Amino acid sequence: MRPGRxxxxxxxxxxxxLTYEQLNGLLASWGEPAYRADQIWGWLYRSLAADFExxxxxxxxxxxxxxxxxxxxTMEPLGERVSADGFxxxxxxxxxxxxxxxSVLMHYEQRHTTCISTQVGCPFGCVFCATGQSGFVRNLTPxxxxxxxxxxxxxxKDQGRRTNRPITNVVFMGMGEPLANYEATxxxxxxxxxxxxxxxxxxxxxxxxxxxxxxxxxxxEEGTQIGLAISLHAATxxxxxxxxxxxxxxxxxxxxxACRHYVExxxxxxxxxxxxxxxxxxxxxxxxxxxRLLDGLLCHVNLIPLNPVPESLYQPSPQGRILAFQAxxxxxxxxNTLRVERGADIQAGCGQLRCQRMPTG
Ligand code: SF4
Numbered sequence: 001m002r003p004g005r006x007x008x009x010x011x012x013x014x015x016x017x018l019t020y021e022q023l024n025g026l027l028a029s030w031g032e033p034a035y036r037a038d039q040i041w042g043w044l045y046r047s048l049a050a051d052f053e054x055x056x057x058x059x060x061x062x063x064x065x066x067x068x069x070x071x072x073x074t075m076e077p078l079g080e081r082v083s084a085d086g087f088x089x090x091x092x093x094x095x096x097x098x099x100x101x102x103s104v105l106m107h108y109e110q111r112h113t114t115c116i117s118t119q120v121g122c123p124f125g126c127v128f129c130a131t132g133q134s135g136f137v138r139n140l141t142p143x144x145x146x147x148x149x150x151x152x153x154x155x156x157k158d159q160g161r162r163t164n165r166p167i168t169n170v171v172f173m174g175m176g177e178p179l180a181n182y183e184a185t186x187x188x189x190x191x192x193x194x195x196x197x198x199x200x201x202x203x204x205x206x207x208x209x210x211x212x213x214x215x216x217x218x219x220x221e222e223g224t225q226i227g228l229a230i231s232l233h234a235a236t237x238x239x240x241x242x243x244x245x246x247x248x249x250x251x252x253x254x255x256x257x258a259c260r261h262y263v264e265x266x267x268x269x270x271x272x273x274x275x276x277x278x279x280x281x282x283x284x285x286x287x288x289x290x291x292r293l294l295d296g297l298l299c300h301v302n303l304i305p306l307n308p309v310p311e312s313l314y315q316p317s318p319q320g321r322i323l324a325f326q327a328x329x330x331x332x333x334x335x336n337t338l339r340v341e342r343g344a345d346i347q348a349g350c351g352q353l354r355c356q357r358m359p360t361g
Contacts, residue, residue, distance in 0.1 A: 012071045015044065016143030016150070019187060020194060032062065038196065040066075045197030048154045048166075075101075075147055091151070095120070095144060099137055101175055103148040105155075112156060113169040116148040118185050119176025124210055124246050126231070128277060128306060128314045131175045140176070142187035148174075149192060170200060173208040173229070179215025189226065202226050208273065213250040216258040220265040228262055229271040229302075230255070234281050235289035243281070256293065263298045270299045275306045276317040276325060283321075287328035294334060301329060301336040 018026065024037040039057055043049040052063045052072060075093040078100065082089050089105045104115040122129070123136035149170055156166035170192060172178040178185040185207065192200045206227035209215060219228065234240035240247040247255075259270050272294065276282045290301070303326055306316040317325070322338065329336045 012069060014071045014074045014141065014143045015040075015066075016072075016074070016146050016191075017141050018143075019190070020196070030062075030065065036062070041194075041197050044072075045150075045191070045194065046199075048150060048157055050154055073147065074144060075151075077151070089152075093148070093151075095140075101140065101144075101148075103151070103174055105152045111168040112152070112166060113171060114149050114152050114167055115171045115173050116145060117174035117176055118145055118172055118178040118181045118188075122176045123180065124177055124244075126210065126233075126244050128233075128243065128275060128309065128312055130309045130312075133309070133312075139181040139184060142184045142191065145172075145184060145188035146191050149198075153198075167200070169204045169206075171206045171208065171229075173206070177210055177212065178207050179209045179212040179219070182215055182218065186222070189224075193224075206271070210244055210246050211250050211255045212246070213254050213258045216255075216262055220258075220262045225266060225268060227268060227271065228259075228266075229273055230259065231275075232272045232290075233275050233277075235286060235293045239281060239286075243277075252293065256297070259299070260297060268298075270297070272299055272301045273304060274301055275304045276322050277306050278315045278317045278321070280314065282317040282325050284324055284328040287325045288332065291329060291332035291334045299335070301334055303329075303336055303338045305339075 013026070015023070020037065020041055023041060024034065027036045027040070028034070036058070040055065043055045047054070049055055050073065052058075052067045055063055055066075058066075074096050078092045078094050080089060080091045087107045090102055091105075092100055092102050094100055099120045101117040101120055103117060106113045106115065117140065119139050120137035121135050122131045124132055126132045149167055153166040172185060189202075189205060189207075192198045192205065193202050202225040206229050207219065208229040208231060210231045216228065219226065231244065232240075233243050234247075235252075237247060237251050240252060262268075263270060274281075274290065294301070303322065305322060306314060308314075308316060326336060326338055
C-alpha cells in the first residue's frame with residue numbers, strides 16, 4: 001500500500017452517499033429507466049463492485065457517465081496491521097480531504113465483525129480513550145461509514161471467504177460517537193440493512209454510545225432491532241464525570257431512564273461496556289454500585305480490561321482485581337462477560353483507535 005494523498009477529485013458525487021431513492025432520482029434525471037437503480041444498487045451492495053467496469057449489464061455509455069459524474073470509492077487504505085494471532089486486522093484510511101480514520105475487522109469462528117468509525121476524531125474527550133485525546137475534526141458522511149464495511153467485505157470476498165455474506169456483524173464502536181452524527185449513522189444503517197442490497201439483519205448491528213440521551217431516545221423510536229451498547233465505565237456521577245465528561249450534561253439518572261425507555265420500546269437487552277481501570281473503578285464496592293444501578297434492567301455487562309494508551313496515566317486492572325470485581329457482579333446476579341480483547345497488540349482494541357500514520361508493509 002502506498003502512503004499519500006487520496007487522489008479522488010472532490011467535485012464528483014460519491015455514490016455511497018446516496019440513499020436508494022436518491023440514486024433512483026439521479027438516474028431518472030439522466031433519463032434512465034427505473035430498473036437501472038436496482039441494477040446499480042445490486043452491483044454496489046450485493047456484488048461489491050469496486051469498479052464501474054464490473055457492472056457488465058449496464059450500457060457502456062452509462063458506465064462512462066457514472067465514472068465521469070460519480071465516485072465508487074472515496075477512501076484509500078494507507079496501511080494495515082494484523083494482530084499476532086491473525087484474528088484482527090486494522091486499516092488506516094485516507095479520506096478525500098486527506099483526513100484519516102481507522103477501522104477494524106475481527107474474525108471469530110462463525111463471524112466476521114467490522115468495527116467502524118463515524119467521525120474523524122471525537123469531541124467527547126473520555127480520559128482513557130486515544131480517539132478522545134486527539135480532538136474532533138469532522139463527521140463522516142453516510143457513504144464514508146458504509147465504505148468501511150464494503151472494503152472488508154470485498155477483501156473477504158476476494159479471499160473466497162463466505163462469498164454470499166462476507167460480513168456478519170457491524171459494530172459502530174470505532175472512532176467518534178455515532179449518535180453525535182445521527183443522520184449519517186442512521187442512513188448508513190438503512191443502507192446496510194436494505195433488503196435489495198447488503199441486507200444485513202438489524203440485530204447484527206450494534207451502535208455504541210457514550211450516553212447521549214437524546215440520541216438514545218431517538219433511536220428507540222426508529223422501530224428496529226439494532227443493538228445498543230453504552231460505554232458506562234462508572235456507576236456514580238462523581239467518578240463518571242471524571243472519566244466520561246459528557247456525564248456532566250447527561251448524568252446517570254437521565255441516562256438510565258433513557259436506557260429503560262429503549263428496552264421498553266425495543267424489548268432488546270442493552271450492553272454496558274465497563275473498562276476496568278486499576279485503582280479507579282475496579283473495587284468490589286464499585287461492583288456493588290454497578291449492580292444497584294442496573295437493578296431490574298434487561299442488560300448485560302461486558303467487562304473489558306482497559307487497553308493501555310501510550311500517553312495515558314490510566315492502567316489496566318490486574319487479573320486478581322478483575323476476577324474479584326466479576327465475582328461481586330455474579331453474587332448480585334448481574335449478567336456479565338469478561339471480554340477477551342482482540343487486537344490490543346496492534347492498538348485495535350476499544351479506545352485505542354486514533355489518527356496516526358501506521359508503518360506500512
Ligand atoms: S470513548 Fe467514544 S465517546 Fe469517548 S472519546 Fe473515545 S470515541 Fe469519543
